[in-house]
């Protein structure tokens with residue numbers, strides 16, 4: 001099923017050219033009610049699965065709440081989010097919780113567990129953009145409530161939630177959120193985070209207009 005996007009994308013403005021998917025990725029809160037087909041969801045998790053990780057430990061897992069398949073379960077998962085996130089996520093057809101394994105099998109702390117999960121989530125997000133979906137990540141949820149609801153074992157931590165679905169109209173959002181959706185996207189300049197020789201010293205090997 002092909003669904004025509006209802007919102008315009010808000011491409012990154014760059015001083016140097018970047019990959020088209022990275023340029024087109026942004027975190028919209030506007031979703032269509034249309035379901036996300038299983039084969040599309042499968043592609044998202046394949047993309048996560050093939051992410052790099054320290055020692056190939058793959059310390060990630062995901063819990064899925066699909067509003068179309070199970071509206072009651074979706075409502076319970078939605079309730080774990082902060083109220084400000086619930087207002088717009090209630091329109092998304094899919095809500096995911098991304099979980100990392102912080103304690104290894106040998107009982108030792110996995111110092112790169114969140115990093116590895118972040119790479120897997122980025123893979124999933126970029127794949128979603130390629131498939132024409134909107135995705136927005138959220139740190140705003142009750143981790144204890146998520147742990148209880150999803151029976152997350154000790155040593156595993158829920159890190160981020162993701163709302164995703166086909167693009168929908170921004171008119172369904174509150175005025176405040178619609179304004180945020182349309183606000184200019186901002187980024188720090190390269191000079192503020194690319195250093196040469198020492199932290200804080202601008203790397204002179206790049207040229208920039210700024």
Ligand SMILES: Cc1cc2nc3c(=O)[nH]c(=O)nc-3n(C[C@H](O)[C@H](O)[C@H](O)COP(=O)(O)O)c2cc1C
Nearest residue numbers: 025026027028082085136137138139140141160185
């Ligand atoms: C770890 C993480 C937590 C976030 N938490 C929230 C959140 O709770 N609610 C929300 O609306 N957006 C949240 N966001 C989305 C960011 O606000 C958004 O990515 C950022 O403003 C940059 O916008 P862009 O993704 O469109 O480039 C989160 C993003 C990340 C990566």
